[in-house]
Amino acid sequence: MLTRRIIPCLDIDNGRVVKGIKFSNLRDAGDPVEQAIKYEQNGADELVMLDVSATVDGRATALQTVRAVRRELSIPLSVGGGVRNVDQAIDLLQAGADKVSINSAAVLNPGLLRELANHVGTQCVVLSIDAARQADAEGWEIVTHAGTNRTGIDAIKWAHSAELMGAGEILLTSFDQDGTRSGYDLALLAAVRSVTTLPVIASGGADSALHLLDALEAGADAVLAASIFHDQHTTPNQLKNQLAQRGIEVRQS
Numbered sequence: 001m002l003t004r005r006i007i008p009c010l011d012i013d014n015g016r017v018v019k020g021i022k023f024s025n026l027r028d029a030g031d032p033v034e035q036a037i038k039y040e041q042n043g044a045d046e047l048v049m050l051d052v053s054a055t056v057d058g059r060a061t062a063l064q065t066v067r068a069v070r071r072e073l074s075i076p077l078s079v080g081g082g083v084r085n086v087d088q089a090i091d092l093l094q095a096g097a098d099k100v101s102i103n104s105a106a107v108l109n110p111g112l113l114r115e116l117a118n119h120v121g122t123q124c125v126v127l128s129i130d131a132a133r134q135a136d137a138e139g140w141e142i143v144t145h146a147g148t149n150r151t152g153i154d155a156i157k158w159a160h161s162a163e164l165m166g167a168g169e170i171l172l173t174s175f176d177q178d179g180t181r182s183g184y185d186l187a188l189l190a191a192v193r194s195v196t197t198l199p200v201i202a203s204g205g206a207d208s209a210l211h212l213l214d215a216l217e218a219g220a221d222a223v224l225a226a227s228i229f230h231d232q233h234t235t236p237n238q239l240k241n242q243l244a245q246r247g248i249e250v251r252q253s
Contacts, residue, residue: 003251004243005045005222006212006236007201008229010035011052012081015065018052019179019230030230036069039229043237044075045251048171048201048224050101050128051081052146063095070096078171080128085112086119093120101171103128104144107151107158110165117166127167131155131188132175140188147175155188160195169199171224177205181227184215193219207233209242216248 010017010032017030036047049069051062066079079092080101089100100120106113106127116125130147131140140155162170172192174185184205192200202220206212212223228234240250 002221003045003249004216004220005201006043006239006250007046007048007222007224008035008039008044008236009048009050009203009224009226010069011050011226012062012065013052015062017230019226032065033068033072035230037072039236040073040075042235043240043253045222045236046076046078047073048078048080048101050079063091066092066095066097078126080126080171086115089116089120089124093124099124099126099169101126101128103130104149106165107142107144107153110161113162114166117168122166122168125167126169126171127159127162127165128171128173129155129159129162129192130173130175131185133185140191143175156191156195159192163196163198167198169201170196171201171203172220173224174204178203179227180205181207183207183211184218184220184223186214186218189215189218189220209234209239209246212239213243213246213248216243 016028017032017035076098078099078101079097083089083100083102084105092100130143132143134141142151142153142155142158174188177185182205184202189202199221201222201224202215203224206225206228215223240252243250
């Protein structure tokens with residue numbers, strides 16, 4: 001059985017780690033290099049770094065931040081935010097990213113995913129899906145530009161098409177649960193799991209090992225969290241120990 005991954009997330013704004021609720025009311029959460037070092041030492045399997053203002057500001061992810069983190073990090077690093085073309089993705093990979101995450105640009109140009117896969121390999125392409133519950137109907141819709149743009153695109157159909165478009169993995173974030181520490185959107189996870197064989201990283205709402213367990217049982221291959229790590233509520237190793245006690249296979253130091 002494959003081990004399940006615990007992945008801290010660094011949301012970056014102007015070179016600092018930030019955290020908010022539903023992508024807004026951002027507060028400072030420290031230096032990205034210092035946080036990356038701490039999380040690796042405390043058992044993180046991977047690290048996700050997202051430049052949360054890059055798309056809104058119409059710029060690319062700051063490469064110097066990626067390089068600075070990569071110099072101190074030995075675990076896999078996935079980077080996203082503001083990636084609009086193959087050249088920008090290659091720049092991130094050359095700066096030290098192992099995978100590149102695409103959200104808004106893929107919605108505007110779905111062909112970008114296949115183009116990226118052809119240039120850098122499917123294993124390097126992560127489709128980041130930010131999904132919000134639809135106000136007037138059942139289901140979820142894609143939101144882009146840090147949650148400011150509701151697209152009306154069905155999130156489950158979008159996830160179903162991800163593999164054909166060239167993605168190698170899905171980072172699935174519940175806009176409604178983000179930063180709330182009230183648990184992952186398990187219905188969203190299960191719905192996405194039912195339409196794709198790609199690895200799915202659950203994101204948005206984690207507060208405890210029980211929440212992580214619920215997400216893994218709902219179909220996630222990996223679980224991402226931010227607030228509980230930034231606020232020193234727990235560590236990846238502590239969560240792994242609790243998951244292992246419940247029969248979940250995890251990589252332990």
